[in-house]
Amino acid sequence: MKQETIIIGGGIIGLLSAYQLANAGQQVVLLESGETGSEASWAGGGIVSPLYPWRYSPAVTALAHWSQDFYPGLGESLRAHTGVDPEVHETGLYWLDLEDEEDALTWASAQGRPLQRVAMEQVHAAVPVLGEGFSNAVFMPGVANVRNPRLLRALRVALAGMANVRIVEHCPVTGFLHEGGRVLGVQTAKGEMRGERVVVAAGAWSGELLATLGLALPVKPMKGQMILFKCAEDFLPSMVLAKRRYAIPRRDGHVLVGSTLEDVGFDKTPTEDALDSLRATAAELLPALADAEVVRHWAGLRPGSPDGVPYIGEVPAYKGLWLNCGHFRNGLVLAPASCQLLTDLILGRKPTLDPAPYAVAGRLL
Template sequence: MPTDVGKSVAIVGGGAIGLLSALELARQGLQVTLLERGDTGRESSWAGGGIVSPLYPWRYSKAVTALAHWSQDFYPQLGQRLLGETGIDPEVFETGLYWLDLDDEAEALAWAEREGRPLTSVPMAQVHSAVPPLGEGFGRAIHMAGVANVRNPRLTRALREALVRMPNVSVQEHCEVRGFVRREGRVQGVETARGDVLADRVVLAAGAWSGDLLAGLGLSLPVEPVKGQMILFKCAEDFLPAMVLAKGRYAIPRRDGHILVGSTLEHAGFDKTPTAEALESLKASAFELLPALRDAELVGHWAGLRPGSPEGIPFIGPVPGLEGLWLNCGHYRNGLVLAPASCRLLADLMLGREPIIDPAPYAPPGRAV
């Protein structure tokens, strides 16, 4: 059982993790204040592709796949509930995913057999039949049916709308958190540009910026920004029936014909500037995967900052030695994938409920100094 069981919570960060954490806690009757230095949902949550699966799930630890499996099963009902409550459709779009010419295909299939996941080897002729615009030159494929993507900007809009309709929630945008209020040996709120915001508990869900904020308390959190760049094409609605991935790059169809292609992995600090080099690299990958994109309209190119962490395992739980302070951050490339399970686990721990999965792998003690 948690020792700090107060009814008010301040959540630092308005991305998918912060928004969904707020919703989970507010639905349990807590008084929630969500603080975001810009507009909600406009950082990593907005910039990503929204595949509801790790790109290579067999390459991750059980800690990541446990969160991913729970979230994958939960996403369809989350999308339907948000649509019903807000009128905004997060567009959880089940397309399946093809991986092409994997070096570790045998490991992937062995993982799927162990985990009971629907991943199978398929002949290339079958892939070309299922995905007509796929380029030539690929020799092998595996396929996982049922994999969905979520339209992440609409997901965060729906989450925000659900929150602002709740009487026990305050969403404060353009309100930068600069530090923490410490009184009587515990964290009792945050310092912002508008003054102190007091709360019984504080949840840090500030993505790539979480480590910098904790440094102000003399703590070292191994979360750092990892830049990713994406491009967007506009095609016919039925152009791409399934997601495809090869050589570390993927193409994701939206229901309205937009095709996302990504992404880069760059260690460039907090610089989010899109670059000409990345644009050319992403276009080359796009045209190799789907040659017809050469004739499609390129409608977007942007960059975001993922919250990189060791092995991509997020930090979820109370901070040792700082009563009142909790973490839900460090999801690296899988924030949208892991968000439902991460936020449910956080709520379970904060409310003293039986956790949905073993919380030990995500606990800050021993992982944050």
């Protein structure tokens, strides 16, 4: 059966791309080498903001701001339609002892974002479990986190209920069908599949796929490890971030602490060294966690890319081949805007955002 769009990858980018295209009336088949939502998108923390938004380019900022505005409505719509609540949880975010605090405040003023200095006594009043030893803080209200495993499950349920979507799991893609500079489909472990276009949304594996066409996409795996504690529901009222590590509260009292950043290829084995380091971070940020049980410890592979600017658009050398990949640490943050932009471009609609910074032309090595 000929499909309009074949999407490779069942993480947040692949699932949401499929959802947006299907809602626009397209026939979609989504191919996943394992099970949908089981890789980096599942493993992340789900903060709906880059960790240090002022350190990113305007290209990342534009996607982030659009997505931040979109997330509450997306969460509510998915909950209403699927019965699975992605838990878009607005807690605000405290940054502690920033080296570039002035840059952060200048950026926020220019962007119209409500970032402000807060006296440490106010921070301790608002977050009584916070550790001592921090000198300065800035706070942005309204920053949310999304419970990413539930977001992925909600999208999976939504897609399963759409007649114009087919999801094929345990179906690794091994290469592309192409002729005369046009991609016609894919080769998979389950045989050939043909379509009008193919979208690569395979996260850290996207570079390996494109290498089969002789294209060098500078996207590689960057390992991140996290730990999870179970606390009282009111234990941590806001997200806190210091020294590139963070603590994220879920509504039911689970608290995530992360994360490492490791360049070790496709190895996603959790390590004792990382566990010890993350536990030390947890105890420094929130001393009550020093004696808390680690409910779970895991690792995922982020799709590392130069400057974290994703690739969104058609590959000039191969008509019908589209990319939506290379989001690095910000896949969940940037997904709504990225997938909306991809959908606009595929359907020839006026783009939601300027597509130029994300275009593929001139960015492949």
